[in-house]
Amino acid sequence: MQGIRIVDLTSVLSGPYCTWLLGSLGAEIIKVENPDGDMARVSPPFKDGISLYFASLNRNKRSLVLDLKQPDGREALHRLLATADVFIENMRPGVRDRLGCSDEDLLRINPRLVRASISGFGQEGSLARRPAYDIVVQAMSGMMSINGSLGGEPTRVGFSVGDIASGLFCAIGILERLYRRDAKGAAQTPPVDVSMLACQWACLENAFARYLNAGIVPGPIGSRHPSFTPFEPYPTADHDIVIALGSAKDWGRFCQAIGRPDLEHDPRFEQDEPRLANRDLLDEVLGAHLRAHPSAYWLETLAAAAIPCSAVNNIASIAESDIAREYAAFSTVETAEGGPMSFVRSPIAPRNAPPERAAPALGQDTRDILRELGYGEGEIEALATFPR
Secondary structure (H helix, E strand, O other): OOOOEEEEEOOOOHHHHHHHHHHHOOOEEEEEEOOOOOHHHHOOOEEOOEEHHHHHHOOOEEEEEOOOOOHHHHHHHHHHHOOOOEEEEOOOOOHHHHOOOOHHHHHHHOOOOEEEEEEOOOOOOOOOOOOOOHHHHHHHHOOHHHOOOOOOOOOOOOOOHHHHHHHHHHHHHHHHHHHHHHOOOOOOOOOEEEEHHHHHHHHOHHHHHHHHHHOOOOOOOOOOOOOOOOEEEEOOOOOOEEEEOOOOHHHHHHHHHOOOHHHOOOOOOOOHHHHHHOHHHHHHHHHHHHOOOOHHHHHHHHHHOOOOEEEOOOHHHHHOOHHHHHOOOEEEEEEOOOEEEEEEOOOOOOOOOOOOOOOOOOOOOHHHHHHHOOOOHHHHHHHOOOOO
């Protein structure tokens, strides 16, 4: 995405995640912040005074501080937008209109501008003006109703899946609009309107497919799969392991590998449907058998038989693992304030991409960007909305 300039008026998580991904692909990201900065800058925990939450999501960006409540701040933003390829924001619907950034304003400023918005419930509809956080959208979408321990209470997914999913869908939408504009020659493209609620519904595709077509109302089933078994954690002599059989052809090979060939043609387990119907009994049988050996033995045995399996890692164990190093899971940036910091690497960035840049200090690029836009030194000082 070299040569693509993105003006980023997003904050906290959903939008910054989207623009971090696009920045990892080479796009120029100019993060426009108000004089107080993105509220994520003050989100704990901190290292050397820097919010790790903010630092992770805002790599590969430049920070421009403008007071958009003032006419000269809005004028500077509009001048920047005239040079941009993409405008993205995640404010509540209606807010950007007051900043002179309605769809009509944006197309007047730059007819080729790709416009993208992320909000809880979309730009239109009865819920559009309501505030939303990830947990609200997880609850409203039905996501929480299928997550949790078997037969237990609905539970929030353990990371902000509502924000992350909307950031991913928005990035895809932006790329499609850029393709339509540049490869297909469209004079203008429709805005990308991403609703966190709709993104959660898309993530729940299987749950809705089962209800809409078979009347099945999914509920919490822990780590089990609704359609396959074995497909969950199992105990061994020391640690739990996960075993996941995703097709009927794996069953016989699995039975042979674990030394229970008698189970292969047991009528209670031989086919997918009876195996699901007798899942609790199968769990008892496998649990008793797998406790005979430690996890390392079973993982080696199952991997040799091409059975999908894994230890149940935690964040620390995987971060220190050889696998994480082999797959270049992490990216290290050098910060001006506190030395090196490490974060998850973008999975779609080339392995040979240049090192990532650390998240910017508030307003650190304000003067440079305003100079690029043709402002003189006196005009830059007159704006006087950036940290000195």
